[in-house]
Amino acid sequence: MFGVMNMPMGLSNEDYSYVKLYIILPLILTAFERDKKIIERELKTPRPYVTLLDNAIKRVEDDHREVRRKFRVLGLKVYEEKRTVDGIYARYLCRGYHYEFSMLWSLITAESSVLMEKYLGLDIFKYINPAIPDDGHTYDVPSDVKQ
Numbered sequence: 001m002f003g004v005m006n007m008p009m010g011l012s013n014e015d016y017s018y019v020k021l022y023i024i025l026p027l028i029l030t031a032f033e034r035d036k037k038i039i040e041r042e043l044k045t046p047r048p049y050v051t052l053l054d055n056a057i058k059r060v061e062d063d064h065r066e067v068r069r070k071f072r073v074l075g076l077k078v079y080e081e082k083r084t085v086d087g088i089y090a091r092y093l094c095r096g097y098h099y100e101f102s103m104l105w106s107l108i109t110a111e112s113s114v115l116m117e118k119y120l121g122l123d124i125f126k127y128i129n130p131a132i133p134d135d136g137h138t139y140d141v142p143s144d145v146k147q
Helices: 013-042 047-074 105-119
Strands: 076-083 087-094 097-104
Touching (some): 013 087, 047 105, 097 105
Antiparallel strands (some): 076 087, 087 097
């Protein structure tokens, strides 16, 4: 069930990116909210860090809202999502066809970490290898969303 992420036949890169973001963005929100509570509880001067996290949370929420809007436009719907010891498995509908999606926890962690840095306003270009023409990693909501 789990293995290398290959895009299913008949599915566009855009569709696949939205499904991946639909799965990953809620995980990032949960992590930011958890970290915010820890910072508020443990640090003597939490305000600057909490403000930074609040801004990041707002950006994630905005992107997640856009992903859900795009789901409606593109005819996408995740109808089953399971967390396992190995990773996340989901089944979804795309314009009347059923597909499956799976990601190992190690890949989810890596991609989430890069996205978290992006939402915190850090430079993520260090993760993009210019020697690879298109490495398939989009660390942003696809460009047509924020028109």
